Amino acid sequence: MMNCKKATQLLSEAQDRELSLTDRAALKIHLMMCSGCTNFSQHLNLLRRFTQSYAHGDDTSHSPEKSKNDPE
Numbered sequence: 001m002m003n004c005k006k007a008t009q010l011l012s013e014a015q016d017r018e019l020s021l022t023d024r025a026a027l028k029i030h031l032m033m034c035s036g037c038t039n040f041s042q043h044l045n046l047l048r049r050f051t052q053s054y055a056h057g058d059d060t061s062h063s064p065e066k067s068k069n070d071p072e
């Protein structure tokens, strides 16, 4: 059984390379049972989308310190 450390490592690697069928299967099984890694996976996907849109120049602002979720 895959542990969380291995699972998160594979999730990170999956951003950069194609995982083997064995790794993907093991990861899928782990994600079905582990909410922590499922959250991590979703977070990575969001981050990836953000990075991709940023790379495509969709982000017009250039101030990483300023949050767009300002309560006011």
Ligand SMILES: [Zn+2]
Residues within 6 Å of the ligand: 003, 004, 005, 007, 030, 034, 035, 036, 037, 038
């Ligand atoms: Zn886990």
